[in-house]
Amino acid sequence: MALITTKEMFKKAYEGGYAIGAFNISDLEQLQGVLRGAKAKNSYVMIQASMSAIKYAGPDTLVAMVKTASDEIGVDVALHLDHGPDMEAVKTCIDAGFSSVMIDGSHYDFEENVRVTKEVVDYAHARGVVVEAELGVLAGIEDEVSSDKHIYTQPDEAVEFVERTGVDSLAIAIGTAHGAFKFKGEAKLRFDILEEIQNRLPGFPIVLHGASAVDQNTIAICNEFGGDIAGAKGIPVEMLRKASSMAVCKINMDTDLRLAMTAAIRKYLAENPKQFDPRKYIGAGRDAIQAVVENKIEEVLGSTNSIN
Ligand SMILES: O=C(CO)COP(=O)(O)O
Ligand SMILES: O=C[C@H](O)COP(=O)(O)O
Numbered sequence: 650m651a652l653i654t655t656k657e658m659f660k661k662a663y664e665g666g667y668a669i670g671a672f673n674i675s676d677l678e679q680l681q682g683v684l685r686g687a688k689a690k691n692s693y694v695m696i697q698a699s700m701s702a703i704k705y706a707g708p709d710t711l712v713a714m715v716k717t718a719s720d721e722i723g724v725d726v727a728l729h730l731d732h733g734p735d736m737e738a739v740k741t742c743i744d745a746g747f748s749s750v751m752i753d754g755s756h757y758d759f760e761e762n763v764r765v766t767k768e769v770v771d772y773a774h775a776r777g778v779v780v781e782a783e784l785g786v787l788a789g790i791e792d793e794v795s796s797d798k799h800i801y802t803q804p805d806e807a808v809e810f811v812e813r814t815g816v817d818s819l820a821i822a823i824g825t826a827h828g829a830f831k832f833k834g835e836a837k838l839r840f841d842i843l844e845e846i847q848n849r850l851p852g853f854p855i856v857l858h859g860a861s862a863v864d865q866n867t868i869a870i871c872n873e874f875g876g877d878i879a880g881a882k883g884i885p886v887e888m889l890r891k892a893s894s895m896a897v898c899k900i901n902m903d904t905d906l907r908l909a910m911t912a913a914i915r916k917y918l919a920e921n922p923k924q925f926d927p928r929k930y931i932g933a934g935r936d937a938i939q940a941v942v943e944n945k946i947e948e949v950l951g952s953t954n955s956i957n
C-alpha cells in the first residue's frame with residue numbers, strides 16, 4: 650500500500666460518473682474511521698488536512714500515520730493539503746510526503762491567482778505531486794481565508810485559468826459553503842455554471858468544497874446529549890449526487906464527520922457515566938465516522954468498488 654496521486658482515481662471517476670470523497674482529518678481515529686469505511690466499500694478516498702490540522706498533528710506525524718494506517722487497513726489513499734495558503738505551506742507538505750496539494754489563491758485577483766498557482770504547479774509536478782486550485786469564492790469561513798458572500802466561478806475564467814496554470818483539478822464556487830450553516834432559506838446550487846465549465850473543459854476534474862449534507866438526525870443527537878447547535882443546514886444529498894454524476898470528481902466533507910464524531914461521543918459519555926477509558930468514547934466516534942464514510946460512498950459519491 651502507498652500514498653497515491655489522484656490521476657487515476659479522477660480519470661475513473663470522471664468516466665464512471667461518480668466522485669471521490671475527500672475527508673478532513675486531524676487525528677488517528679478520524680483517519681482510521683475514513684480508511685475503514687473506504688476498505689469496507691472497496692472505494693478510493695482522499696485524506697485531507699487543513700493548515701490548522703497540520704499544525705495540530707504535525708506534518709511528519711500525519712504522513713507517517715496515513716502511510717502506516719493505509720498499509721495496516723489495506724487501502725491505497727491520496728494525502729492532500731486542503732486550502733494551502735502559499736508556497737511555503739505547499740513545500741512543507743510536499744517535502745513531508747503528501748501526494749497532492751491545494752493552493753487556494755481564490756482570494757487574490759485573477760492574475761495573482763494564476764501566478765501563485767503556476768508556481769506551485771511547477772514545484773509540485775517536478776516532484777510527482779498533483780495540484781488543486783480554486784477560482785471563485787465560497788460563502789462562509791475558510792481556513793485562513795474568510796468571505797461572507799459567494800462570488801460564483803466564471804466559466805471563461807475557469808478555461809483560461811486551467812490552460813495557463815496546468816493545474817490538475819479546480820475547485821469552483823457554485824453556491825456551496827463551508828461549515829454547518831450553509832443556507833438560511835432554500836439550498837440553491839448553480840448547476841448551469843458547472844455544466845458550462847464541464848462542456849468547455851471536457852474530461853477535466855472539478856472539485857466541490859463545502860459539501861457536507863448536515864444530517865438533521867445527527868444534530869438532534871448532539872442536542873439531545875448536551876449540545877447546542879441550532880439552525881444548521883447543509884447541501885441536499887440529491888444535489889451532491891447530481892454533481893457527482895457530472896464533472897465533479899472530488900467532494901470535500903469535513904463538517905459531517907465532525908458532527909458524527911461529536912454526536913457519538915456525547916451519546917456514549919451520557920449513556921456511560923462511569924466510563925473513563927478514552928478508547929471507549931473516541932472509539933464510538935471512530936465507528937460513527939466509518940458509518941458516515943460508508944454511507945457517503947454508497948449514497949452520495951457512487952464510488953463503491955472503484956478500487957479493482
Ligand atoms: O470543503 C471542505 C474542506 O475543504 C469541507 O466542507 P464542509 O464544511 O461542508 O464539510
Ligand atoms: O475548509 C475548511 C476545513 O473544514 C478545515 O477546517 P479547519 O481549518 O478548522 O481544520
Ligand SMILES: [Zn+2]
Pocket residue numbers: 753755756783786787791794
Ligand atoms: Zn478558497
Ligand SMILES: [Zn+2]
Pocket residue numbers: 731732827858859901
Ligand atoms: Zn474547502
